[in-house]
Amino acid sequence: MPSLLSSYIARIGFLGDVAPDLPTLRALHKAHLRAISYENLDIHLGRALTLDEDAIFDKLVNRGRGGWCYEMNGLFARALRQIGFDVRLLGSAVGRADTSTGDEHDHLILKVNLDRPYLADVGFGNGLREPIPLEMGEYKQDFFRFALRKEGERWWFVNHAGQGPGFDFTLREREMSEFAPRCRHLQTSSESGFVRQTVCYRQTKHGVVSLRGLVMKTLTAEGERERVIATPAEYAITLKDMFGLRLSDAEISALWQLAHARHVAWVASQNQTG
Numbered sequence: 001m002p003s004l005l006s007s008y009i010a011r012i013g014f015l016g017d018v019a020p021d022l023p024t025l026r027a028l029h030k031a032h033l034r035a036i037s038y039e040n041l042d043i044h045l046g047r048a049l050t051l052d053e054d055a056i057f058d059k060l061v062n063r064g065r066g067g068w069c070y071e072m073n074g075l076f077a078r079a080l081r082q083i084g085f086d087v088r089l090l091g092s093a094v095g096r097a098d099t100s101t102g103d104e105h106d107h108l109i110l111k112v113n114l115d116r117p118y119l120a121d122v123g124f125g126n127g128l129r130e131p132i133p134l135e136m137g138e139y140k141q142d143f144f145r146f147a148l149r150k151e152g153e154r155w156w157f158v159n160h161a162g163q164g165p166g167f168d169f170t171l172r173e174r175e176m177s178e179f180a181p182r183c184r185h186l187q188t189s190s191e192s193g194f195v196r197q198t199v200c201y202r203q204t205k206h207g208v209v210s211l212r213g214l215v216m217k218t219l220t221a222e223g224e225r226e227r228v229i230a231t232p233a234e235y236a237i238t239l240k241d242m243f244g245l246r247l248s249d250a251e252i253s254a255l256w257q258l259a260h261a262r263h264v265a266w267v268a269s270q271n272q273t274g
Contacts, residue, residue, distance in 0.1 A: 004057060005082045008075070011035060011061045020084035022114055026130045029120055032076055033203040037066035037243040038125040040194045043187045044258055045251060051176050051183055053078055064246030066202075068194070069123030070183050073108045074176060076122045086113040087120075089174045092157075095165025099154065105174075105182035107167050119148070119157070125201030126163045126208045126219075134171075143207075143221040163208075163219070198259050200243045209242055214263045216242075228263070232256045 012035040056071045077087045088111040096102040110120040117134040129141040138147045147158035159166040186192045200211040207220040214229040229235045235256045239245045
């Protein structure tokens with residue numbers, strides 16, 4: 001029977017030996033993002049998302065699905081630890097201007113200690129492509145530009161321009177169980193963006209593809225292209241081929257009906273306000 005680590009390595013299509021060093025960390029980070037999509041589809045299929053590491057492994061590795069930050073970075077941390085990396089869980093708050101409000105368990109990120117600490121994050125959809133040193137500065141990865149800022153004990157990750165907010169965090173180490181209340185809130189509250197819209201992201205060799213509802217975007221060095229998914233068949237192909245998601249026909253049909261109804265309502269609201 002394959003080990004958990006060998007099954008994960010096969011899932012992300014990684015070739016070569018692994019060791020607890022920086023080249024391995026970078027290569028696994030990139031391979032994970034290209035193989036496993038960020039997605040929140042189970043929320044819209046009426047299924048609870050869990051922090052249980054075995055359930056996460058089964059979903060993302062055995063069943064060919066993707067996940068959100070708690071799942072993606074939870075799985076990545078587990079694999080790294082099996083290789084021998086020193087990995088610590090950190091909590092962060094996404095897109096807030098006032099650090100006195102909000103919740104610092106919005107987004108799970110990883111600190112990996114090597115010759116120096118590195119920030120690793122395979123759970124932000126359109127964020128880092130590779131780990132970066134946990135040091136102030138600007139970081140270029142392909143045509144993407146990121147930054148880390150620091151004030152006192154607090155850090156800010158500045159995301160690629162035009163691709164949504166970043167997050168702020170401290171180096172206080174967390175246990176996975178500490179994320180449970182926020183994990184529950186974000187998948188059940190009517191105020192949560194995860195509840196209001198289906199979302200998929202996948203990083204590619206040339207950039208990032210995303211699907212929010214029925215709006216498909218492709219971001220490359222040449223710019224961003226956008227189109228609306230028009231048919232159930234096109235929607236099914238997009239989920240399976242563009243995002244590599246193994247879903248049943250019934251699941252895809254349910255997601256299409258939901259996304260299509262929301263898109264029609266959104267278009268109608270835009271016409272009324274226009």
